Amino acid sequence: MQSGYVAPLFLIVFSALTAHAQAPEPPAPKQLPAVVAGIPVNYDESKVGEYTLPDPLKLNNGKPVRNAKTWYTKRRPEIEETFETQQYGRDPGRPADESFDVTDPGTPALDGKAIRKQVTISFSKDPSWPKIHLLIYLPADAKKPVPMLFSINFGAVQNAVDDPGITPEEVWDPKTNTKVFPREGSVYGHIDAEPLLAAGLGVATFYYGDVDPDYAQGFSNGIRAHFLKPGRTERAPDDWGSIAAWAWGMSRVEDYFETDKEIDAKRVAIHGISRLGKTVMWAGAHDQRFAAVIASCSGEGGAALSHRDYGETIAHLTIPRRFPYQFAPNYAKYAGFPDKAPMDANMLIALIAPRPLLLQTGSTDYWSDPKGEFLAEVAAGPVYKLLGKDPLDTDVWPAPKQPILHDLAYYMHEGGHGMVPGDWEIYIEFLKMHLHPEP
Numbered sequence: 001m002q003s004g005y006v007a008p009l010f011l012i013v014f015s016a017l018t019a020h021a022q023a024p025e026p027p028a029p030k031q032l033p034a035v036v037a038g039i040p041v042n043y044d045e046s047k048v049g050e051y052t053l054p055d056p057l058k059l060n061n062g063k064p065v066r067n068a069k070t071w072y073t074k075r076r077p078e079i080e081e082t083f084e085t086q087q088y089g090r091d092p093g094r095p096a097d098e099s100f101d102v103t104d105p106g107t108p109a110l111d112g113k114a115i116r117k118q119v120t121i122s123f124s125k126d127p128s129w130p131k132i133h134l135l136i137y138l139p140a141d142a143k144k145p146v147p148m149l150f151s152i153n154f155g156a157v158q159n160a161v162d163d164p165g166i167t168p169e170e171v172w173d174p175k176t177n178t179k180v181f182p183r184e185g186s187v188y189g190h191i192d193a194e195p196l197l198a199a200g201l202g203v204a205t206f207y208y209g210d211v212d213p214d215y216a217q218g219f220s221n222g223i224r225a226h227f228l229k230p231g232r233t234e235r236a237p238d239d240w241g242s243i244a245a246w247a248w249g250m251s252r253v254e255d256y257f258e259t260d261k262e263i264d265a266k267r268v269a270i271h272g273i274s275r276l277g278k279t280v281m282w283a284g285a286h287d288q289r290f291a292a293v294i295a296s297c298s299g300e301g302g303a304a305l306s307h308r309d310y311g312e313t314i315a316h317l318t319i320p321r322r323f324p325y326q327f328a329p330n331y332a333k334y335a336g337f338p339d340k341a342p343m344d345a346n347m348l349i350a351l352i353a354p355r356p357l358l359l360q361t362g363s364t365d366y367w368s369d370p371k372g373e374f375l376a377e378v379a380a381g382p383v384y385k386l387l388g389k390d391p392l393d394t395d396v397w398p399a400p401k402q403p404i405l406h407d408l409a410y411y412m413h414e415g416g417h418g419m420v421p422g423d424w425e426i427y428i429e430f431l432k433m434h435l436h437p438e439p
């Protein structure tokens with residue numbers, strides 16, 4: 001481990017936790033590919049082996065973190081820097097020329113239940129730069145600034161909600177590296193807006209490709225092309241990948257929320273699925289303005305432990321023909337050597353502390369290692385405790401459909417990767433607990 005030795009107490013505590021976390025051990029799944037992209041995949045609990053996680057409550061100089069002040073002023077910045085340089089890459093911060101164009105200032109929509117707004121967010125005065133097309137619904141009868149569920153979307157906004165008033169937009173076609181109008185009804189991007197609105201929550205979403213395309217394209221398109229240092233065609237080891245770019249886009253939306261008097265920018269929960277689950281983990285860790293995080297099946301590179309060899313690994317993420325563009329080039333150093341990484345998902349979760357975090361997983365989503373996400377939350381528990389918040393309070397992995405909704409929250413639906421309809425109810429319960437909407 002690069003971060004030096006791990007405090008004996010932490011070792012003892014963690015091995016005790018792992019020893020008891022044995023609730024619904026799924027059978028070693030059969031017929032799952034034993035090799036992906038030429039790299040073996042372990043799905044056998046008995047072969048996970050032993051591992052020692054980097055300790056979020058120990059400073060890089062080896063000294064323990066004993067109070068909130070040391071956490072906020074010393075340890076938190078150290079961990080954030082590690083994730084910036086080693087995993088996601090550094091972003092350029094808020095652009096000086098950012099501007100907001102409210103193209104739809106508030107139109108009754110969804111059978112009168114909502115007010116729809118549409119906002120174009122520009123990052124530069126140069127019109128050729130990417131722009132975010134933000135779609136917002138607010139409860140029609142809201143009397144005060146509303147808390148929000150803000151979900152980053154795989155699809156175009158016109159497919160997110162059934163509303164003919166949405167200005168349609170194009171999406172990237174990886175085959176041609178051009179933008180085209182999408183097919184209707186992307187399963188992943190649909191948002192169940194009405195129950196959220198009924199609970200007193202606003203809803204916002206944008207298409208992630210507005211910021212950066214989701215494929216390697218030699219910096220011909222997307223926001224990262226505009227920040228490549230002059231004369232460079234390759235990224236520096238700590239340059240941002242597209243996950244950091246998508247997360248940066250979410251922060252630009254929060255910049256807008258801070259200007260909108262109908263929105264309570266201090267009560268914004270963020271949500272994303274899969275690679276966008278990884279995105280909201282980093283957005284929530286890096287931008288402390290976000291009040292809460294819901295990460296769906298974020299898996300490896302998100303909330304699942306890398307030191308635990310189960311399902312996808314850093315090697316699968318960073319092998320050239322898969323997803324290296326999503327991460328800082330440095331991340332590939334840990335492919336095959338997760339034990340050498342100075343960070344892991346327990347520390348990413350710790351960066352979200354003291355704010356509420358819900359990890360939603362799927363019982364048959366073995367690739368994303370739902371148990372590894374649970375164990376990461378368990379191992380981040382001491383940081384929540386130090387900050388006076390409620391961790392999971394158990395080290396026993398719950399069965400499917402048994403939510404634990406504390407400040408740290410965990411829910412595993414019955415089924416696979418992504419979301420299933422019942423997940424929305426759990427989200428709303430979690431959001432009501434922590435954002436206190438007025439229905």
Ligand code: GCU
Pocket residue numbers: 273274275276297298299300301312317
């Ligand atoms: C792949 C990848 C995952 C990722 C997922 C997705 O399966 O291996 O890490 O989460 O794509 O984004 O759908």
